[in-house]
Structure formats: C-alpha cells, structure tokens
Amino acid sequence: MALMPVADALKAVLDGASALPEETVALDDAFHRTLAQDLAALRTQPPADMSAMDGYAVRVADASLNARLKIIGEVAAGKPFDATVNTGEAVRIFTGGVIPKGADTVVIQEDTTREGDIVVVTEAAQPSRHIRRAGIDFREGDILIRKGTPLTDRHLGLAASANHPHLPVHRRPKVAILATGDELVMPGTTPAHGQIVYSNGYALRPLIRSAGADVIDLGIAADTVEATTAAIRKARDLDADVLVTTGGASVGEHDLVKRAFESEGTQMSFWRIAMRPGKPMMSGRLGPMRVLGLPGNPVSSYVCGFLFLVPLIRALSGAASVDHRHESAILDRDLPTNDLRQDYQRARLDVGPDGVLRAMPVNHQDSSLVANLASAGALIVRPPHAPAAAKGSAVSILRLPV
Secondary structure, three states: OOOEOHHHHHHHHHOOOOOOOEEEEEHHHOOOOEEOOOEEOOOOEOOOOEEOOOEEEEOOOOOOOOOEEEEEEEEEOOEOOOOOOOOOEEEEEOOOOEOOOOOOEEEEHHHEEEEOOEEEEOOOOOOOOOEEOOOOOEOOOOEEEOOOOEOOHHHHHHHHHOOOOEEEEEOOOEEEEEEEOOOEEOOOOOOOOOOEEOOHHHHHHHHHHHHOOEEEEEEEEOOOHHHHHHHHHHHHHOOOOEEEEEOOOOOOOOOOHHHHHHHOOOEEEEEOEOEEOOOOOEEEEEOOEEEEEEOOOHHHHHHHHHHHHHHHHHHHHOOOOOOOOEEEEEEOOOEOOOOOOEEEEEEEEEEOOOOOEEEEEOOOOOOOOHHHHHHOOEEEEEOOOOOOEOOOOEEEEEEOOO
16 A cells, blocks of 8 residues: 555645634633634723823813813722813812813823922823723624634633623544553552553644643553454544544554454545555544554654644534644755655754854654654754755754644
8 A cells, every 4th residue: 555645644634624613601711712703802901091101181272381270070990970070170080080171181190299289290191191982802793703713812812802701612622542552560669571662642632632632541551452442432432522542553464453443444545655654554534533643752743643633623623724834944054865655854953143043953852762853843844855954054944732
C-alpha cells in the first residue's frame, strides 16, 4: 500500500467533521469554548458621556486661564448630578462620573486650585477633553464576537461588559484515549526487564484539553484483539466522539489495533502516512465515532496528535479556523536533502540579536526521544524531496503548544 501524503491524510481525518450541537453555559464555564452564534451587545458602553479623569465638569467657553467658577455640585461614579451647568459654574467630577447637562469638557484637578466653593482654572480647558463618549466602546446591537471564535479570557470580559450572563457554545468533543501494549507500566512503577514506562497519555491528555475537548481515559489494554475490542466497545458505550489509540498501529504480529477496529466494523480511510515521525498512523469511522490510531513511539504519538487530532477537535468544536499556522524562521544549522516523506523536525527556537526568529534542529530526531521533544519549541516542516537547506536559509515552522 502506498503511503498517503500528509495533506490527503488531514483531509480524510477532517472529512465531514462539523460542529457538535449547541448548548448554553454560564459565562464562567465558557472559557476556551467555541461560540455557536454571533454575539451582539445587549447595552451601550459607556451608556452615557463619562469623565475619564478626576477634575471639574465645565463649559469650555467659561474655562479660560485664571477663570473663577462656582462649584454647584459633585458627580461620583454611579451618582449622577441632575442639574444643568450654566455660565460660570462647575461640578466636581470623578473618573467614571456621568458628564452633567451643560458641561462640554473636563478640567483635570491638576490644572486647578480650589478656594472653598470656587475653583480657579490654572490651565485653559480644551473642547471635549477627558470625556469618554457614549458608545465609544460599543453600542447596543453591535456584533462583538463572531460565531466560531474560541473564547479567551478577554472575550469573556467583553461578553460580561455587554451584559451576557450566559453564552451559546458548541458542546465539547469527548475524546477517549486507549493505550495498548503488554510492555507498558504506569509512572512510579519499577519496570521489569523489557518493560517501559507509559508516557503517551500524559502528553496527549493536556494537548486534547487545551484544544477544547474532554478526555475519557481508557487506560492500557493488553496485546490481544479481545482486550482491544472490549476497550473500543467501551468508548462507544461512553458516546466518545473520537477514540484515540496509541501503539499497535504498525505491521508486527502483536500490532492488533487495526484488526480490532476492523472486527468491530470500522471503515478505515487510511493506514500509513508519508511523514516522519508518524508513518504508522491510521484513521477511520466506527458509526458516529471517529478513530485515530497513533503510533506507539512517544514523539510520533505526540506529533501525530498535534497535527491531526488538534484540527479535528477544533472542527468538532465549531472553530472557524482549524489549521495550524505556519511561520517562517531562519535555520541555525545545515539540513540534508529530504526523502519521500514529509519531515517534522523538532527544533529549539530563539530570537537573535537582529530580532529574527531562529530554529535550531535538535541533535537527534529519533521518535523515541522525549527529552528532545520536551526541549523543542517548534517543528520544522520539510516537504518530500526538499533540497538541502543551508544554515541561514528560511524554513517553515509550526510552533508547539506552551
């Protein structure tokens, strides 16, 4: 079977992936959720002309240098002054106070002196100074946040200011993770000869959560078709939207995941990709549940999860944009000609004295080296058959999550 190009594999993974149903959640629960409808302001902000500084609300025509104005009242935030400011008058005002009728500027307190109920202007006023006009931030009915936006902390602050206590968002995808392999033991265990400590799930689970999904941990299945099949059925019973397996996706006699998927009726869309790391990856559909079989090597597992699972989660979450953003960096070391597989080389990032982003490939790119993965800040993307790249040339990178 020919290896599938990366772009075709991603297209297959995302094929038919649409936003999950809408639900309404409290504002505090909407962080990192995806907005399901355009969000319009329910109020105008600020709702009236307000002072941006502590000082005196006056008529600009009266507030010339050395003018003496009679103080007729006071405005604090939330406590408007109902009378009108007439010729020769001033109102003491504090930041956030509503500009009283008749006043058209604010003289800050540093530009005045006070003598009892008289304020003396020591710096001539300018028209409309230090006034926040009604609606300068937004007006009732303005669309503030567009459908498909992943909600940040700033978005939630904006929604609260617009008087929304709840937000319409898409349901979080439920992603089940299943590890396979008799050789795996949990962290904190003393491995026997031939055993290895399981780490893939500890990298994938936070990656999945940060992408906006909930995680169902199915643990580690023994290397039998029966154990793997039982875990697949459990994922279906738990209504997982996506089942991710790690390990057992290669061609060895003990790599049973593909057989278990097919025995349950999974329609496989591909198996093996023209990429490094991560060639032995598979994808398919089991009824409404999508399945991704990631390699067992920790680096391959994580890179495939980053490249394929994260965009799938974004699509199911209703995000307007699901693709990773490519950036350009300057290569800090020569790279040889690439072969037929698209290469994702782990690299450290640094900003040089010239302010230019630089990418240094780690020394060893083996897909089992988790220390090198942990120290990397990006993946250098090298297309199939890319020519040799000299130090100082531009390369395309994908930043890894922080």
